[in-house]
Amino acid sequence: MTSALILHPGLVLIGGALLLPFLRGTARSAAVLAIPALALISLWLLPEGELWRIAWLDYELTPLAVDKLARLFASIFALMALIGGLFALRQENRLEVPAAYVYAGSAIGVTLAGDLISVFVFWELMAVGSTLVIWSAGTPAAWAASRRYVAVHLAGGMILFAGITGHILATGELGFTAMETDSVAHWLILAGFLINAGAPPLSAWLPDAYPEASWSGTVFLSAFTTKTAVYVLLRGFPGTEILIWLGLFMIFYGIVYALLENDMRRILAYSIVNQVGFMLVGIGIGTEMALNGAAAHAFTHIIYKALLLMSAGAVLAATGRRKCSELGGLFHSMPFTTLCGTIGALAISSFPLTSGFVSKSMVTQAAIDGHLQSVWLLLAAASAGVFLHAGIKFPWFVFFQRDSGLRPPDPPASLRWAMGLFAFLCIAIGVWPQPLYALLPYPVDYAPYTAAHVITQLQLLLFSGLAFFVMLDALKRTPTITLDVDWLWRVAGPAIARSAHEIWQEARARLAEASAARAAAVGALLARHRQPGGLLLRSWPSGGMALWVMVMLLANLLFYYLG
Amino acid sequence: MKTEHWLDHPRNIKRLWRGFLAVLALTLIAGFVVDLHPHFAVEGWPGFYAGYGFLTCLLMILGAKALGWLLKRPDRYYGRDERDD
Numbered sequence: 001m002t003s004a005l006i007l008h009p010g011l012v013l014i015g016g017a018l019l020l021p022f023l024r025g026t027a028r029s030a031a032v033l034a035i036p037a038l039a040l041i042s043l044w045l046l047p048e049g050e051l052w053r054i055a056w057l058d059y060e061l062t063p064l065a066v067d068k069l070a071r072l073f074a075s076i077f078a079l080m081a082l083i084g085g086l087f088a089l090r091q092e093n094r095l096e097v098p099a100a101y102v103y104a105g106s107a108i109g110v111t112l113a114g115d116l117i118s119v120f121v122f123w124e125l126m127a128v129g130s131t132l133v134i135w136s137a138g139t140p141a142a143w144a145a146s147r148r149y150v151a152v153h154l155a156g157g158m159i160l161f162a163g164i165t166g167h168i169l170a171t172g173e174l175g176f177t178a179m180e181t182d183s184v185a186h187w188l189i190l191a192g193f194l195i196n197a198g199a200p201p202l203s204a205w206l207p208d209a210y211p212e213a214s215w216s217g218t219v220f221l222s223a224f225t226t227k228t229a230v231y232v233l234l235r236g237f238p239g240t241e242i243l244i245w246l247g248l249f250m251i252f253y254g255i256v257y258a259l260l261e262n263d264m265r266r267i268l269a270y271s272i273v274n275q276v277g278f279m280l281v282g283i284g285i286g287t288e289m290a291l292n293g294a295a296a297h298a299f300t301h302i303i304y305k306a307l308l309l310m311s312a313g314a315v316l317a318a319t320g321r322r323k324c325s326e327l328g329g330l331f332h333s334m335p336f337t338t339l340c341g342t343i344g345a346l347a348i349s350s351f352p353l354t355s356g357f358v359s360k361s362m363v364t365q366a367a368i369d370g371h372l373q374s375v376w377l378l379l380a381a382a383s384a385g386v387f388l389h390a391g392i393k394f395p396w397f398v399f400f401q402r403d404s405g406l407r408p409p410d411p412p413a414s415l416r417w418a419m420g421l422f423a424f425l426c427i428a429i430g431v432w433p434q435p436l437y438a439l440l441p442y443p444v445d446y447a448p449y450t451a452a453h454v455i456t457q458l459q460l461l462l463f464s465g466l467a468f469f470v471m472l473d474a475l476k477r478t479p480t481i482t483l484d485v486d487w488l489w490r491v492a493g494p495a496i497a498r499s500a501h502e503i504w505q506e507a508r509a510r511l512a513e514a515s516a517a518r519a520a521a522v523g524a525l526l527a528r529h530r531q532p533g534g535l536l537l538r539s540w541p542s543g544g545m546a547l548w549v550m551v552m553l554l555a556n557l558l559f560y561y562l563g
Numbered sequence: 564m565k566t567e568h569w570l571d572h573p574r575n576i577k578r579l580w581r582g583f584l585a586v587l588a589l590t591l592i593a594g595f596v597v598d599l600h601p602h603f604a605v606e607g608w609p610g611f612y613a614g615y616g617f618l619t620c621l622l623m624i625l626g627a628k629a630l631g632w633l634l635k636r637p638d639r640y641y642g643r644d645e646r647d648d
Contacts, residue, residue, distance in 0.1 A: 252623075259627040262638065323638075332568055368602050376603065380612075381619035388620050400570075452599040458590045459612035466587060467620035474624055481641070483634040490641055 006051055007042035008064050009078060010112060010122065013105030017098040029089055032097055036082035039108065043074050050114050059174050065114025069295060069441040073111040073231045076299045077104055080223040080306060087310055087418035088216035096136040100220040103129030107224040111231050115174040116164045116189075119232065123160065123196075127153040130225055137214040148489065149209035152195065152202060160192025179236050190237055197229035197280065198273045199246050203253060204486035206273055211265035211322070215313035218265055222272055222309050223302045230279045230298045239286025244375060247280030251382040258389035259475065260482040262323050264312050264398050268305065271348065271390040274382075275301045281379065282363040285370055288442040293362030295440055300355035300429060304347035307422040308394065311341030314415055315398060318408035325477040329403030336410045338399040340419040347426040349391030349461055350383060355429035357457065358436070358448045365446060383457075384464035391461070392468045397477060587613075 016035030023031050048071075052064035081104035088097050106129055109122030127150060134146040166185025168174060179186045198206040210221045237243065254274025261267045275297070282294030314337045315330060316322055331338040343354070350356035360383070367376040410416060429436050437444040468475070529535040569575050591610055601607040608614075 255623055256627045256630055259624060260631045260635065331570065373603050377605075380615060381623075384616040384620050385623050388623065403571075450600075451597045455590060455593045455597055456599060456606075456612045459594060459610070460616040462583075462587050462590060463613040463616040464620040465583075467617045467624070471621065471624045474628055478635070479638050480631075480635040481638045482631060483636060483640075 006046065006064070008052070008109075008112070009039040009043040009046075009074060010105040010107075010109035012039040012042055013078070013081060013101045013108065014125075017101035017105065020098040020101070021094065032085040032089060033082065035101060036078050036085055036104070039105070040075065040078040040082065043071065043078055043108075046071075056117075059115075059117065059168075061118055061174070062114030063109070063118040064112050066112060067441075068439065069231070069235060070111045072295055072299060072439045072441070073227065074108045075439070076302050077107050077111065077224060077227075080104065080220075080302050083418050083421055084216070084220045084223070084306065086421075087219055087313070087415055089414040090412060091214065091216045093136045093138060093214060096133055096214060096217055099129050099132035099136060100217070101129075103133060103220065103224055105129075107228045110228050114176060116167065116176050117174060119176055120157070120161060120164055123228075124157050126225060126228065127157060130221060133217045133220055134209055134213045137212060137217055139212070142212040142214075145209045145212040148486065149205055151489075152205040156192050156195035156202075159188050159195070163188030163190075163192055176232075176235060178238055181237070181240055181242070190233075190240070193229050193232050193236065194246065196225050197233065197276055198226050198250065199276075199280070200249055200253065201485055203250065203273050204484035207257070207261075207266050207269040207484065208486045210269045210272070211263055215317040218269075219306050219309045219313055222268070222305045226272055226276045227298045227302055230276060230283070230294065233280065233283050234291060234294060238283055238291055241284055243280045243284030244372075245284075247277040247282075247284060248375070248378050248382075250274065250277030250280065251378075252385070253277075255382065255385035255389045257482055257484065259393070260480075262325055262477050262479060262481070264315070264322055264324055264327065264394065265309065266481075267324075267389065267394055268308050268312060271386070271394075272305060274386060274389070275305065275348070278360055278363055278379070278382070281375065282366060285363070285366045285372070285375075287366050287370060289362055289369060289446065290366030292437075292440040292442050292444055292446075293359065293364075293366055296359035296362060296436060297356075299436060299439075300347065300359040300426075303422050303425050303429075304344045304355060307340060307344035307419060307426060308348065308390070310415065310419045310422065311337050311344060312394075312398065314411040314419070315408075317415075318411060319406055321406075323477070323479065324397035325479055327398050327404055327406070328401040329399075330406060330408070331399045332403070333407040334399070334410050336416055337419065338395070340423045341399060342395050343423040343426050345391045345395045347430065349387040350457065351391075351430075351461060352449070352454045352457060353427065353430045355426045355433075355436075357430055358433035359429075361448055361453065361457070362446055380460060384460050384467075387461045387464045388468055392465055393475070396468075 013035060016031065016038070020028060020031060046066045048066050050062045050065045052062060054061045054063060081101060084100060085097060088100070091097060103126055106122040106125035110119055110126065113119040113122060131146050131150040131153070134142055134149055163185045166183070167179075167189060170183060170185060179189065181187055181190060195202055206226070210218050213221055233243065250273050254270045254272075254277060258267045258270035258274065261270060279294040279297050279301075282290040282297065315327065315334070318334070319327070321327055347354035347356045350360045364376065364379050364383070367379055433448060437446075530537060532538070591613055594610060594612070599606065605611055
């Protein structure tokens with residue numbers, strides 16, 4: 001392989017992002033599409049193996065290493081940047097797309113990093129890029145959310161850094177390979193990865209920050225951070241049992257909070273946590289089928305979640321509204337957006353003939369193969385719950401339900417093309433899963449379309465749909481939010497800091513009051529002795545001086561004899 | 564400029580409901596006709612997936628309601644600190 005063909009796809013995106021601010025008009029639009037396309041092409045030209053080696057201090061870094069798993073994730077990230085860029089062509093903020101490309105490029109950088117130091121460098125760059133994407137929405141709420149977001153991610157980065165340092169000190173190895181949870185360092189690395197995956201106890205950063213980005217920004221955000229975390233967990237901690245239980249917690253946390261939520265993009269943000277939960281369960285089970293399932297589900301999830309958020313973004317851009325209680329009846333005037341949003345909703349619910357059906361069922365199948373009955377039962381309930389909170393709830397309250405009287409038109413062509421392409425992929429992968437299966441890290445021996453599988457899945461989903469409409473009264477939208485752990489750092493933390501400050505002020509005032517009399521006495525004493533006639537300033541008689549000199553001389557004589 | 568859509572007619576909504584219930588019945592019947600290859604014992608129960616999907620969804624909705632009763636706040640709850648920023 002000649003080195004001329006070896007371009008780092010992540011650096012192509014990041015370099016391109018730095019070029020974008022200098023372009024205007026058509027040239028800029030062309031570059032927005034060409035940069036991720038070039039990254040995708042350069043990725044597919046890469047052979048497998050460790051391609052770059054760089055000596056740094058005593059270490060040898062491998063910032064470009066390719067295998068099937070890395071190529072799968074890098075491909076979907078580059079594709080996401082391309083279609084997200086197309087969707088965001090009409091975004092007026094000039095910072096957002098370059099920031100998103102730095103973000104996407106560094107996500108690709110993590111997937112192609114062969115050593116832990118490169119992983120860490122790109123990991124932190126990702127935090128910078130994503131914070132700028134949130135920030136570029138330009139609202140006070142987005143500014144506040146981006147500060148909370150970056151605080152969580154910098155803390156996560158620090159934990160990861162501590163873990164990586166400990167790992168290198170203990171083993172002398174830099175390579176990013178599978179680890180066991182057998183040392184403090186490895187637990188720290190796992191914790192650093194899990195924070196970005198949206199795992200408890202800090203899951204709240206995700207639904208707090210993502211929905212504050214612009215109509216196009218949230219689309220980018222939904223794809224990279226959590227799925228990069230899924231990638232590093234797949235490579236670093238396959239078969240770690242605790243991931244099954246964390247994943248199941250995230251699945252039900254996502255469902256319950258999404259059911260309570262009123263903001264359409266926060267519903268979808270909670271459902272990201274829910275979907276990443278399925279992937280974590282797969283990683284935790286750790287068989288080839290389960291790991292394939294987690295990887296495939298990350299791939300299909302990026303597409304349908306971006307599609308859902310694009311349809312929500314189109315509604316937000318057209319109406320300026322984001323609450324379900326203020327939306328409804330949009331199918332009248334936005335039929336194309338309604339169709340695309342519904343396809344995304346069916347795909348996330350794993351309906352037969354959509355992409356979710358061929359990916360999520362591999363995780364379920366792995367639970368069956370491993371005879372994990374309780375895990376399987378919970379996954380089946382969760383599948384029903386996904387249809388409930390994202391599959392029906394989102395399209396129902398946004399596009400159908402009671403007519404809000406809003407009649408915005410479908411969005412402009414660039415947005416329609418982006419949605420159309422991803423909607424097409426949702427169906428195409430569902431109908432023809434073999435190309436995706438061929439990209440997975442392990443050989444696939446699985447047929448999703450058996451009569452039994454299709455029928456049982458349809459029963460599960462359609463009857464949960466029945467439950468939705470039977471319980472519609474209980475699901476009526478109210479203009480409320482639901483408290484999450486971010487309450488701890490948005491309300492409790494500041495309140496504790498404020499009251500600690502008050503207590504300190506109070507204590508200082510009391511101390512000052514109590515000691516005022518004594519301090520005044522001491523002050524008066526000092527002042528008295530600094531006046532003429534005081535101890536320090538009075539004139540001493542010369543006789544006294546002669547007496548003291550005599551005492552000194554006598555003492556000297558005495559010590560001389562004693563010595 | 565309200566445009567009439569076929570979905571705006573209550574008559575068509577009723578038809579959709581009938582269609583939906585018919586499809587539900589069809590999936591149930593298909594479940595008896597086709598061998599479902601049960602792996603776990605519970606899968607062998609007649610209509611297990613249908614009943615399980617329906618009941619777990621009811622439980623999740625009720626669970627969410629209960630949690631919401633504890634944790635729901637007006638959506639301007641955090642509003643003040645964000646204006647301060």
